[in-house]
Amino acid sequence: MGKRRYPLGEYERDKIVSQTGRSLEELTLENLRAGKLGPEDFIIHQETLRAQAEIAEEAGFPQLAANLRRAAELTVIPHEKVLSVYEALRPYRVTYEQLLALADELEREYGAVENARFIREAAEAYKERGLF
Amino acid sequence: MARRSKRFIELAKRPINRDSFVHEWPEVGLIVIDSPYDPKPSLRIERGKVVEMDGIPREKWDMIDRFIADHALNLEVAPEAMSTPSETIARMLVDINVPRGEIVRLVSGCTAAKLVDIVRQMNVLEMMMALGKMRVRRTPANQAHVTNRKEHPALLAADAAEAALRGFAENETTVGVARYAPLNALSILVGSQVGRGGVLTQCAVEEAVNLRLGFKGLTTYAETLSVYGTEGAFIDGDDTPWSKAFLASAYASRGVKIRFTSGTGSEALMGHSEGRSMLYLEARCLLVTKGAGSQGVQNGSISCVALPESLPGGVRVILAENLLAAMLNLEVASGNDALASHSDIRKTAKLMCQFIPGTDFVHSGYSSVPRYDNMFGGGCFDATEFDDYNVIQRDMQIDTGLHPVREEEVLAIREKAARAIQAVFEGLGFPPITEEEVQAAITAFDSRDMPDRDMAQDIATADEFLAGERTVLDVIRALDERGFGDVAERLLEMTRQRVLGDYLQPSAIFDEHFHVLSAINDPNDYRGPGTGYRLEGERWRRVQDIPQALPPESYLEGQGEHPSKLLSEIGPAKKGSGPEVIVAVGPAFGRELDQTINGIPHDEVLKQILTGIAEEGLSARIVKVYHTADCAFIGYTGAQLSGSGVAIGIQSRGTTVIHRADLAPLNNLELFSQSPNLTPESFRQIGRNAARYAKGEKVQPVPVKVDNWVRLRLIVKTMLLHRRELEQVDPDKPPTELKFDWEPDV
Incomplete structure (x- = not known):
């Protein structure tokens, strides 16, 4: 993939698809009226988030880029699961082992490598600071 | 204290003295x-x-x-x-x-x-x-708070629409009753898109609920991700840097923009300062924000603002925290939201720290509703101050994203928004919004003007909506089916933007065509004079177009329409003899101008003066001076022609002098420089006094009202009246005697 032209919505609108593979041209009132579209059709595709990460990195926002790469992995994880991971990361919610198990699960079930690494790092920090 | 200065007693009553001030105490973070x-x-x-x-x-x-x-x-x-x-x-x-x-x-x-x-x-x-240079986005913008005490959906929608129309790029709501969140988020989402397509909206509530609202498509950004500078405060806030960073990714994964929130004073207020200064702790917050990958931050003390402001150097440090964020390449929504002072002077002075340099969002919540209805404990600036705000922008040629609007367009947009949310409620089977509620929302000052709703029923609806499967797509459908296709299309485009993720980039906002402006395509390129964002062209014309500004000609409406029928020219004025008073008038008097600045007809002015002179038993001649429009010289010229040496000089706008031949031109016996304060009775007294001077009597000066605001109020009119008088000046034309076809009845 070559260098991405920002805004994608203006330069690459025809190439972008949602997570379900819908093109932007399909995301119309007509299709909505016809009952052809659901909420999942409006979730950003992980490749689009990676493209945005690339744009951010290029423009000198490395931490934002890392965040967007973690976000890309979360696009395929259901809402309720995402909420439960957030809950587990809050102080005193789970044990060290449970947090590590959660990291393993995300990596195994959803290929969320970056998030898994991030959660493992949190687990170490929480252990050190007594946040379990 | 036995002895009190009356001035100190007055000072003590000033609003500034209702603010709290305290000495430093580093150990507790003060x-x-x-x-x-x-x-x-x-x-x-x-x-x-x-x-x-x-x-x-x-x-x-x-x-x-x-x-x-x-x-x-x-x-x-x-x-x-x-x-x-x-x-x-x-x-x-x-x-x-x-x-x-x-x-x-x-x-x-x-x-x-x-x-x-x-x-x-x-x-x-x-x-x-430095802030002007380091701000992330080139184009400054602003954010509004839209809330009300009754959590009234029609009022929220109408207020959100008006805020959008006034130029806010983001609208934020919150709740008094937490369970209202989905309805409030929905109301401002719909209202904002009625007001202007592309306005981002959020609802500040507990993190997990907030995320759910984002998933449902009811919000398009979130900024409630609070971070703190000490571990103790962070844990009290029920989060860690990792949980907050994860939350940031979670929002982004659904195409929702986020920014973190921090600000000086929060740790001290929570009892977790560890003896560190507020700015040092804020620097730590900002590094956490940066490290977590948030594109930006809302800072500038925010809800704790009164705490740093109670201390020496507080306002400077609040500016310093905005600057630090910008230096870290973070979008800054720079506070000026919570009540910071009882004093309008102090709060405005503080505002200038962000207003003049410009930030990504100068206010992270300008209360677009009256303070009474601000549920953020805020309203440092509110809906009653929009005119002041727009005038300051016009004064300084500064753009903070707002612009003046007209009452008719506001009423129209409020009606459309109220009807749109009414349609959505109907479409989703929510408790109906009545016609009475719509009408009240259009013209309301605040929520006290709104009919009460069955709150228990609304809350039950909100609970069901949050827990259920319905999303923004159902809202769009409801709008589309009920004749709000254009609003539906805007909501849909907002939802489509989630699939693109362009507005996840730093400092992103949309213009009315859903064109994204962010650090990537609108980076701040300030490099000194002539560079960076400049308010000019069409945008400058819009910012300066306050409805209070009138066309210059309107200040002279009515002038010269009824020239005097009593005055006529006789011929060149001659030097007189004996005890007379000359009334010397300006070149436009009674003709091109026919009344004074406060509307006294010139005929009436002359009648009063002549009556006053006659009451003292003297006669008068009227002379029109053509070679000057200056009051002193008009009077001086008259005095040279006067048999007694005494003359009254009158400019057409009413400025009057009593002059005497032996005085220097710019000296006088009495000067009445505040023409708007002169009444018919004043002119009569001026006539009387002039006559007494002519008789060589001792004279009590004519009492005049002193109103120093008059100059302020009437300076434009004064200038334009003087200009018309100057147009009639003929340097070569000698003073001309006038006949006034009227006799005083004395």
Whole structure:
């Protein structure tokens, strides 16, 4: 993939698809009226988030880029699961082992490598600071 | 105290003296900068890992130190950054020859203590210059608060629409009753898109609920991700840097923009300052924000603002925190939201710190509703101050994203928004919004003008909506089916934008065509005069177009329409003899101008003066002076022609002088320079006094009303009246005697 032209919505609108593979041209009132579209059709595709990460990195926002790469992995994880991971990361919610198990699960079930690494790092920090 | 100064008694009543002020107490965090317990800047890196930061070795770090060292610091730049003297970096900040990018690069390697050490070198003016240069987005913008005490959906929608129309790029709501969240989010989403397509909206509630609202498509951004500068405060806030960072990713994964929130004073208020200064702790917050990958931050003390402002240097430090965020390449929504002072002077002076440089969002919540209805505990600036605000923008040729609007367009947009949310409620089977509620929402001042709703029923609806499967798509459908196709299309485009993710980039906003403006395609390129964002062209015309500004000609409406029928020219004026008074009038008198500035017809002016003179038993002649329009010279000219040496000089707008032949032209016997304060009775007394001077009597000066506001109110009219008088000046035409076809009845 070559260098991405920002805004994608203006330069690459025809190439972008949602997570379900819908093109932007399909995301119309007509299709909505016809009952052809659901909420999942409006979730950003992980490749689009990676493209945005690339744009951010290029423009000198490395931490934002890392965040967007973690976000890309979360696009395929259901809402309720995402909420439960957030809950587990809050102080005193789970044990060290449970947090590590959660990291393993995300990596195994959803290929969320970056998030898994991030959660493992949190687990170490929480252990050190007594946040379990 | 036995003895009291009446002036001190008055001073004590001033609004400023209702604010709280306190001496510093570093141990409990009551200090804005330079606490004796603040760490000194330091950084030691071994084998690519930070082992000591700001004097603290790794093994003694808390979770915040660890997060900052591992995520926020650019270790490649750090050795260079930390060894560059802070004063040098401070100077680079105000040096127009040092590009923004070079500073961003260096700052990426600075620790919290180093960041503070840089800005502590700077005064407010230098910080403002630096903020103008370091702001992330080139085009400044603004955010509105839209709330009300009754959580009334029609009023929320109408207010959101008006805020959007007034130019706010983001609208934020919150709740008094937490369970209202989905309905409030929905109401401002719909209202905002009615007002202007592309306005971002959010609802500030508990994090998990907030995320659910985002998933449902009811919000398009979130900024409630609060971070704190000490571990204790962070944990009290029920989060960690990792949980907040995860939350940021979770929002982004659904295409929702986020920014973090921090601000001086929060740790001290929560009892977790650890004796550190407020700014040092804020620097830590900002590094956590940066490290977590948030594109931006809402800071500038925010809800704690009164705490730093109670301390010396508080306002300077609040500006410093905005500047630090911008230096870290973070979008800044720069406070000016919560009530900061009882004093309008003080709050406005504080505002100027962000207003003049411009920030990504000058207010992170301008209360677009009256203060009474602000549920953020806020309303530092509110709906009643829009006119002041727009005038200040016009005065300074500064754009903070707002512009003047007309009452008719506001009423129209409010009606459409109220009807749109009514349609949505109907479409979703929510408790109906009645016609009475719609009508009230259009014209309401605040929620006291709104009919009460069955809140229990609304809350039950909100619960069901949040828990259920329905999303923004159902809202769009409801709008589309009920004749709001254009609004439906805007909501749909907002939802489509989630699939693109363009507005996840730093400082992103949309214009009315859903064109995204962010750090990527609208980076701040300020490099000194003539560069960066300039308010000009069409936008400047819009900002200056306040409805209070009138066309100049309107100030002269009615003037010259009824020239005097009593006055006519006789011929060149001759020097008189005996005890007479000359009434010398300006060149436009009674003809091109026919009334004074406060509307006294010139005929009436003459009748009063002549009556006054006659009451003293003297006669008068009227002379029109053509060669000058200056009041003193008109009077002086008259005096030279007067048999008694005494003359009254009158400019057509009413400014009057009593002159005497032996005085220097700019001297006088009596001068009535505030023409708008002169009444018919004043002119009569002026006539009487002039006659007494002519008779050589002792004279009590004519009492006149002193109103120093008059000049302020009427200066434009004065200038335009004078201009018309000047148009009639003929330097070569001698004074001409006039006949006034009227006799005083004395």
